[in-house]
Amino acid sequence: MAQRKRLSQHNNTQTSSQLKRRSSSSLTQDEDEEATFTQPSTSQVQRGLEKLSQAQVDQKTAEVVQYFLMKDQKKVPVRRAELVKYMVKDYRTIYPEIIKRAARTFEQVFGLKLVEIDPKQHMYILVNNLETPARAGPVECPTNPKTGLLFVVLSVIFMKGGIVKENLIWHTLKKLRVDPGQKHEEFGDVKKVVTDEFVRQKYLEYLRIPHTEPVEYEIRWGPRADLEVSKAKILEFIGQLHEQDPRSWTQQYREAHGTQTPGQASRSSSQR
CATH class of the missing domain: 1.10.10.1210 (MAGE homology domain, winged helix WH2 motif)
Structure with a gap:
């Protein structure tokens, strides 16, 4: 009985350690992603676009837009590292173009502005378009x-x-x-x-x-x-x-x- 209890405790400790290692590993991978990611040059973006169809670029832009909107529901900032790792993936050579198109979509369709609030960690949020008089900021007049x-x-x-x-x-x-x-x-x-x-x-x-x-x-x-x-x-x-x-x-x-x-x-x- 005592041996079974010790074994159970050992397994629980081992599982906890594995979860901590996985969590730590995930953070490290995101940091590595940021460290190894280099913003593509204009010529690299142009060459990347030449290899893709308009439909492919539009589809990837739409996926990025949806990702931002999902995060924005809980007002959670989005880091460039996670965006590249989970959404942009193989399209990283045209990352600047995708962000530019996504920003244009937010402004024209949703009346939102994509803002980089932390240039060091490359962290983005969506805010109400500050140039649109008809739109009030969400905290100007509390409604909930x-x-x-x-x-x-x-x-x-x-x-x-x-x-x-x-x-x-x-x-x-x-x-x-x-x-x-x-x-x-x-x-x-x-x-x-x-x-x-x-x-x-x-x-x-x-x-x-x-x-x-x-x-x-x-x-x-x-x-x-x-x-x-x-x-x-x-x-x-x-x-x-x-x-x-x-x-x-x-x-x-x-x-x-x-x-x-x-x-x-x-x-x-x-x-x-």
């Missing part, structure tokens, strides 16, 4: 509870100068009767949504504060939020909440209407 939660978190960060300790977020949410220590009927694990889901989606950055004991973390806006969220709208929201003119917060008003990211400036000018 989870988006509303994100809007509140971004508002706190913006009003406090761009970076806050995580405890301030939890304290604010408790005031709104959203207790991070309890399971919420709409959000489930609130802390996990904020520090994991919103971070993976690149709406937030969750960073350890150096030299703190016990360990502390800070939260700031992520690159997707910089592209999609209007600071002017956030200030309007805060003004309505406190029944004050948004201009009474001088620094925030200046940031929202003056020194903005290029994407936000484009959105603001298109909405006037």
Whole structure:
């Protein structure tokens, strides 16, 4: 009996180790894919296109478009390494052309813009086309509870100068009767949504504060939020909440209407 138990434990340990090795191996393969991938030159792309039919290029572009749309449903960024490995595959010599055609499809058909938010890791996301006045960013006017939660978190960060300790977020949410220590009927694990889901989606950055004991973390806006969220709208929201003119917060008003990211400036000018 004892021998059988030891054997079972050994098998479980072995299985766990195998899963960890497979997971580690998968990550390494993606990193290798990125390291070995060289962006094809214009002449290489041209030669690659000459070997393929129009139908083949269109089909591969359609597959890439569908892959991005599938990932975008959960707001998950797409790395170039995974795109080349799982979708582009043998068509890597015309990768730039496929991305260019996919970007054109997103803009013309879906009103979306394909944006590279991390040039080092070559990470892409889809955002609402910033040049289309009729389209509002998904976080400008919250229409569902989870988006509303994100809007509140971004508002706190913006009003406090761009970076806050995580405890301030939890304290604010408790005031709104959203207790991070309890399971919420709409959000489930609130802390996990904020520090994991919103971070993976690149709406937030969750960073350890150096030299703190016990360990502390800070939260700031992520690159997707910089592209999609209007600071002017956030200030309007805060003004309505406190029944004050948004201009009474001088620094925030200046940031929202003056020194903005290029994407936000484009959105603001298109909405006037």
